[in-house]
Amino acid sequence: MSEQELKALRLRIDALDEKVLELISERARCAQEVARVKMATLTEGESPVFYRPEREAQVLKRVMERNQGPLDNEEMARLFREIMSSCLALEQPLKVAYLGPEGTFTQAAAMKHFGHAVISKPMAAIDEVFREVAAGAVNFGVVPVENSTEGAVNHTLDSFLEHDMVICGEVELRIHHHLLVGENTKTDSISRIYSHAQSLAQCRKWLDSHYPNVERVAVSSNAEAAKRVKGEWNSAAIAGDMAASLYGLTRLAEKIEDRPDNSTRFLMIGSQEVPPTGDDKTSIIVSMSNKPGALHELLVPFHDNGIDLTRIETRPSRSGKWTYVFFIDFVGHHRDPLVKGVLEKISQEAVALKVLGSYPKAVL
Numbered sequence: 521m522s523e524q525e526l527k528a529l530r531l532r533i534d535a536l537d538e539k540v541l542e543l544i545s546e547r548a549r550c551a552q553e554v555a556r557v558k559m560a561t562l563t564e565g566e567s568p569v570f571y572r573p574e575r576e577a578q579v580l581k582r583v584m585e586r587n588q589g590p591l592d593n594e595e596m597a598r599l600f601r602e603i604m605s606s607c608l609a610l611e612q613p614l615k616v617a618y619l620g621p622e623g624t625f626t627q628a629a630a631m632k633h634f635g636h637a638v639i640s641k642p643m644a645a646i647d648e649v650f651r652e653v654a655a656g657a658v659n660f661g662v663v664p665v666e667n668s669t670e671g672a673v674n675h676t677l678d679s680f681l682e683h684d685m686v687i688c689g690e691v692e693l694r695i696h697h698h699l700l701v702g703e704n705t706k707t708d709s710i711s712r713i714y715s716h717a718q719s720l721a722q723c724r725k726w727l728d729s730h731y732p733n734v735e736r737v738a739v740s741s742n743a744e745a746a747k748r749v750k751g752e753w754n755s756a757a758i759a760g761d762m763a764a765s766l767y768g769l770t771r772l773a774e775k776i777e778d779r780p781d782n783s784t785r786f787l788m789i790g791s792q793e794v795p796p797t798g799d800d801k802t803s804i805i806v807s808m809s810n811k812p813g814a815l816h817e818l819l820v821p822f823h824d825n826g827i828d829l830t831r832i833e834t835r836p837s838r839s840g841k842w843t844y845v846f847f848i849d850f851v852g853h854h855r856d857p858l859v860k861g862v863l864e865k866i867s868q869e870a871v872a873l874k875v876l877g878s879y880p881k882a883v884l
């Protein structure tokens with residue numbers, strides 16, 4: 521390519537950037553107008569709802585449907601995700617608590633869902649995220665709920681039994697683990713590997729074959745593991761990209777998770793009910809009386825109405841020995857007439873039924 525051609529192309533890019541800049545600014549002014557209208561149409565005692573997950577899902581889906589490349593749908597949606605995040609910050613800066621410390625996969629999930637224009641607050645434990653949201657110190661919380669290799673995150677499920685929370689969104693993250701070392705680490709004398717227990721389990725086969733005799737130490741998070749390794753010469757950490765760059769660690773081995781499709785699903789929790797989008801999921805907690813066939817009775821209405829169950833998990837109820845609650849996720853919104861009918865049927869048989877929330881299926 522000649523210098524001349526390159527110069528001409530760059531001039532075109534400059535002109536396009538000017539247009540993009542103008543359009544983004546116009547969009548941002550539009551969002552400010554939306555905020556003004558929201559404030560102006562409030563009824564007595566009502567507080568404004570700036571963040572609208574159902575609308576955001578619609579915007580991102582539309583972008584993906586209309587996208588004609590060369591950027592792929594995910595990439596294009598990611599760019600629009602950030603534009604919307606900045607527009608929302610003009611209306612109201614969202615505060616989001618997540619399972620910290622900084623550098624965790626939960627932080628990455630929060631950024632994937634809300635974009636980078638939120639004020640994010642790392643919490644030391646899942647229960648603290650719930651408490652922070654319940655206290656109204658933040659607008660939303662982000663917690664992991666299940667991993668495709670290791671299954672349910674029980675702390676999260678149990679926290680739903682203790683706090684009144686509304687689930688208002690979900691996001692899935694591909695989890696890639698790396699073996700990380702600090703600049704002082706002597707890589708041939710590693711005697712200890714730190715990580716969160718779930719991550720150690722997700723890399724068990726790899727560790728068995730590469731570091732069979734090295735002590736595996738479970739710590740409170742992957743980011744905490746990365747932090748510790750920074751100051752030690754004989755240890756390594758298993759953690760992801762965010763933690764690696766935050767603590768300036770080197771990847772000794774990349775993508776060491778046993779299953780290449782290793783993913784974690786995260787939930788957004790708050791107090792805001794989300795209207796239907798036409799492509800939603802609902803999460804409920806049900807406790808049934810301890811009698812034969814109770815689980816069957818619970819599942820039949822879903823089957824009879826053709827409602828797709830996406831997950832069912834059992835946990836001890838904490839209110840009696842050998843009594844259980846079921847966490848069920850299914851496709852549909854609790855305001856859909858079909859779903860309403862199923863929930864009514866179940867509540868006739870159940871000891872207790874609680875709708876945790878209906879929310880748009882993850883778009884990104």
Ligand SMILES: O=C(O)C(=O)C[C@]1(C(=O)O)C=C[C@@H](O)C=C1
Pocket residue numbers: 551554555570571572573575576579603604605607608611
């Ligand atoms: O449509 C709205 O209600 C808006 O506030 C605008 C907008 C956007 O930028 O598109 C911003 C924030 C909301 O979460 C959803 C959408």
